Amino acid sequence: MASTHDTAARAAEVLVASNRGPVSYEVREDGSLHAKRGGGGLVSGLSAIGPEAGALWVCSALSDGDREAVRRGVGEEGVRMLAVPADVHEDAYNGIANSVLWFVHHLLYQTPLEPAFDAEFRRQWASYEAYNRAFAEALAEDAADGAAVLVQDYHLCLVPGMLRELRPDLRIGHFSHTPWAPVDYFALLPADIREQLLRGMLGADRLGFLTRRWADAFTACCTEFAGGPGKTRIGVHGLGADADFLRERSHRPDVDERMAALRAEIGEGRKAIVRVDRTELSKNIVRGLLAYRQLLDDHPEWRERVVHVAFAYPSRQDLAVYRDYMAEVRRLSEEINDAYGTPGWTPVLLNLKDDFARSLAAYRLADVALVNPIRDGMNLVAKEVPVVSDEGCALVLSREAGAYWELREDAITVNPYDVLETARALHEGLTMKPEERAERTKRLSAAATALPPAQWFLDQLNALREIQPS
Numbered sequence: 001m002a003s004t005h006d007t008a009a010r011a012a013e014v015l016v017a018s019n020r021g022p023v024s025y026e027v028r029e030d031g032s033l034h035a036k037r038g039g040g041g042l043v044s045g046l047s048a049i050g051p052e053a054g055a056l057w058v059c060s061a062l063s064d065g066d067r068e069a070v071r072r073g074v075g076e077e078g079v080r081m082l083a084v085p086a087d088v089h090e091d092a093y094n095g096i097a098n099s100v101l102w103f104v105h106h107l108l109y110q111t112p113l114e115p116a117f118d119a120e121f122r123r124q125w126a127s128y129e130a131y132n133r134a135f136a137e138a139l140a141e142d143a144a145d146g147a148a149v150l151v152q153d154y155h156l157c158l159v160p161g162m163l164r165e166l167r168p169d170l171r172i173g174h175f176s177h178t179p180w181a182p183v184d185y186f187a188l189l190p191a192d193i194r195e196q197l198l199r200g201m202l203g204a205d206r207l208g209f210l211t212r213r214w215a216d217a218f219t220a221c222c223t224e225f226a227g228g229p230g231k232t233r234i235g236v237h238g239l240g241a242d243a244d245f246l247r248e249r250s251h252r253p254d255v256d257e258r259m260a261a262l263r264a265e266i267g268e269g270r271k272a273i274v275r276v277d278r279t280e281l282s283k284n285i286v287r288g289l290l291a292y293r294q295l296l297d298d299h300p301e302w303r304e305r306v307v308h309v310a311f312a313y314p315s316r317q318d319l320a321v322y323r324d325y326m327a328e329v330r331r332l333s334e335e336i337n338d339a340y341g342t343p344g345w346t347p348v349l350l351n352l353k354d355d356f357a358r359s360l361a362a363y364r365l366a367d368v369a370l371v372n373p374i375r376d377g378m379n380l381v382a383k384e385v386p387v388v389s390d391e392g393c394a395l396v397l398s399r400e401a402g403a404y405w406e407l408r409e410d411a412i413t414v415n416p417y418d419v420l421e422t423a424r425a426l427h428e429g430l431t432m433k434p435e436e437r438a439e440r441t442k443r444l445s446a447a448a449t450a451l452p453p454a455q456w457f458l459d460q461l462n463a464l465r466e467i468q469p470s
């Protein structure tokens, strides 16, 4: 194990910066530190350039375990964790990133009461600035001459501008994994904050988005509030599913075991409408349940013959609105089960405990996958299900998911706010002929895997390196 900050790390040629890093630590009862590695597109992207590429991943300490690891000088090769003070991180991450920027980009405010940009907001904003500055300084310190830096997401919008000032020699990219707000919604933000966010982003040489729609929304905001995007280039990179990994992983024994258990829970001869989400406010799980209830009302013939398997994994539980949302998902599921359930049939199987193997099992057996977000940068579940599905699966897909643009032709598409339309789409999915389902799934799977994570990452890196330093 190398220290988090050795000399080799000081001359990194490729740097990635993100709030959440590829590893997290837990202090065990005996005082030892336990490291847990995460997955995702960036992890496989970085592994594609190989260990000799001189890459460094700069991330924030998120938990007490992480901060303890930094304090003890424990770390992994190629990762630098920043010991941002807990209160600063709390304000920046929960206060600004998750409660303001996430809300703005996903259109989540209940505007009669919120947002209210008050003194407390300004206090938190100062923490967001400090947290972004900590990243910019660390990157400036560790980047080799002319290195490529790939900054990730809404947590770090100010980093490109700050880093440009510290190190004009670097090639700086930023990628948004979320949607970008439309002009009128972005306009909710105070004028100086809007401008600071846009100027921060425009400090990059190149900005990446998941779809043309989000890229255009960003450009429109720049035109309206910052006199245009200037010299910054804008690219679209539609992250796809990792077919090789998914196919291999979904046929391991632990997945087979969970499939058998799930089949038993669903019951012989019944169809399954599956959804798998991190319970973010934008995922629209509640309207999904309402649509399912509507289906049982409109088509009583489905009673006892279908089960809604809903995996809603906890996310951002430090925020009260997220906890309340989770509680509403639970309450409505119980209400449906109480009203419609019979001794041999539980209409909704809700599970809140994150279990990747069980998610894959549900993907494999799903008859219908429900992906109905209010708004979503991409939504990888929509792309993973068709890849993993054993016998073909109908995909009910929100037109507001980034994945819509690549999958719309073979999905059954819905307005996420329209519960009746969603109920009809579920019925259509359940009654789709097996051959058609299989055909569509094949095409969905091809579209979903067009840009695997490693290529997605390399494309961005190459595009950035091709830009001549000005």
Ligand code: G6P
Binding pocket: 019, 020, 153, 176, 177, 178, 315, 316, 377
């Ligand atoms: C979602 C978004 C990403 C974001 C991530 C952060 O998956 O699509 O854009 O980076 O949430 O999640 P976290 O659990 O770190 O708040």
